[in-house]
Amino acid sequence: MSNARERLLELSRQSGTSLAGLSDMIGRNPTYLQQFIRKGSPRRLEERDRRLLADFFGVAESELGGAEDKSYTPTRKLPIDGGWVDVPRLSLAASAGPGAVSHEEAPFDNFRFSRRWLREQGLDGSKLSAIAVEGDSMEPLLRAGDEVLVDHAPQPFRDGIHVVRLDDTLLVKRVAAQGGGRFTLLSQNLAYPPIEVGAEDIEIIGRVVWKSGRL
Numbered sequence: 001m002s003n004a005r006e007r008l009l010e011l012s013r014q015s016g017t018s019l020a021g022l023s024d025m026i027g028r029n030p031t032y033l034q035q036f037i038r039k040g041s042p043r044r045l046e047e048r049d050r051r052l053l054a055d056f057f058g059v060a061e062s063e064l065g066g067a068e069d070k071s072y073t074p075t076r077k078l079p080i081d082g083g084w085v086d087v088p089r090l091s092l093a094a095s096a097g098p099g100a101v102s103h104e105e106a107p108f109d110n111f112r113f114s115r116r117w118l119r120e121q122g123l124d125g126s127k128l129s130a131i132a133v134e135g136d137s138m139e140p141l142l143r144a145g146d147e148v149l150v151d152h153a154p155q156p157f158r159d160g161i162h163v164v165r166l167d168d169t170l171l172v173k174r175v176a177a178q179g180g181g182r183f184t185l186l187s188q189n190l191a192y193p194p195i196e197v198g199a200e201d202i203e204i205i206g207r208v209v210w211k212s213g214r215l
Contacts, residue, residue, distance in 0.1 A: 007063050007064060008036075008037060009037050011057045019033040026048075028049070084113065085118055088110055089109040090107055090131050094133060094170040094172040107129075111130050111212075127151060129150050129152065130147050131147065131148060131163065132145065132147050137189045141161075142211060147211070149208070149210035151207045160174065160208070162204050162208060165203040166195075
């Protein structure tokens with residue numbers, strides 16, 4: 001069964017689907033498959049759960065611990081092509097410090113995300129881009145050198161971390177609406193005071209929905 005656990009973990013990672021999400025899909029509590037893989041409980045997957053997972057991943061049941069001679073093999077396979085979305089990494093940075101002047105918005109590389117994972121997060125890959133963070137005003141949440149995924153999809157404003165353009169400068173800040181067309185740009189680092197602006201003074205580029213960075 002150790003091979004079944006390893007295979008399930010591998011399939012989960014390849015598809016970009018969390019173990020909690022898979023547990024929910026088969027009608028179990030969110031920690032069910034995590035406990036199966038990490039703690040060996042249950043000792044083996046029930047036939048119903050195994051078949052649902054085999055069908056989801058498009059693999060033979062035997063790969064998940066089913067008997068070889070009775071193994072169900074679904075006809076559907078996870079897509080090899082088209083299962084991934086390339087999100088452009090742009091040649092500019094958003095300052096988490098005094099401010100950085102934006103450069104040409106030209107992609108130099110891509111981050112590749114699972115299409116399924118993006119869908120689970122409610123994100124449209126065509127409306128995303130990745131940019132680097134400069135400065136220290138959003139530490140410890142965001143550090144210089146981190147890259148953030150910015151969602152440009154049109155949507156009603158919600159308080160949260162956004163990339164905004166103030167004059168000719170890109171900033172990444174926690175943006176809070178104050179009413180009357182006023183916003184406050186807040187830093188995570190308390191050494192930086194809030195910035196009060198009017199709606200006419202800033203352009204909200206997009207909402208920060210994910211970050212990457214070295215530990």
